[in-house]
Amino acid sequence: MASDAPQDVSMSSSPPSVPAADEEPKYGGYSRFEIELEFVQSLANPYYLNHLASQKLLTQPAFVAYLAYLQYWSKPPYLKYLTYPGPTLRHLELLQQERFRQDIMSPDLVQRLVEEEMKASVQWHRDA
Numbered sequence: 189m190a191s192d193a194p195q196d197v198s199m200s201s202s203p204p205s206v207p208a209a210d211e212e213p214k215y216g217g218y219s220r221f222e223i224e225l226e227f228v229q230s231l232a233n234p235y236y237l238n239h240l241a242s243q244k245l246l247t248q249p250a251f252v253a254y255l256a257y258l259q260y261w262s263k264p265p266y267l268k269y270l271t272y273p274g275p276t277l278r279h280l281e282l283l284q285q286e287r288f289r290q291d292i293m294s295p296d297l298v299q300r301l302v303e304e305e306m307k308a309s310v311q312w313h314r315d316a
Contacts, residue, residue: 203260232275234301246289
C-alpha cells in the first residue's frame with residue numbers, strides 16, 4: 189500500500205519562495221507558502237492562541253520550533269503579504285516567550301489582547 193502521508197518539512201529548511209513558483213509541490217491543493225501564510229495570519233486572533241494553548245500545542249518543542257521558524261514573515265519580501273501585520277507579528281513575537289505561551293491560557297489575557305486590538309483599530313481609523 190502506497191503511503192499518502194505528508195512528509196515533514198525540516199525547520200532548518202529555508203522559507204518557501206514567494207508566490208510565482210507554479211512548480212512548487214502542493215499539499216492538499218495549496219503551496220507551502222499559502223499554508224504558512226494562512227497559519228501565521230491566524231496568530232493575530234487571541235482566541236486562536238488560547239485554543240492552541242488549550243490543545244497543549246504551545247508546550248510541544250516541535251511546535252515552538254515551528255513558531256520560531258515562522259519569524260521570517262517579519263521581513264521583506266514576506267511581510268507585504270500579511271493582511272494584519274501589526275497583531276500577527278506582535279503575537280508571533282510574544283509566542284517566542286515561554287511565559288506568554290503559558291499565560292495565554294488565561295481568559296483574562298485573551299480578553300485584554302482583544303480589547304487592545306480593538307482600541308488600536310479604532311485609533312487607526314480615526315487617524316486615517
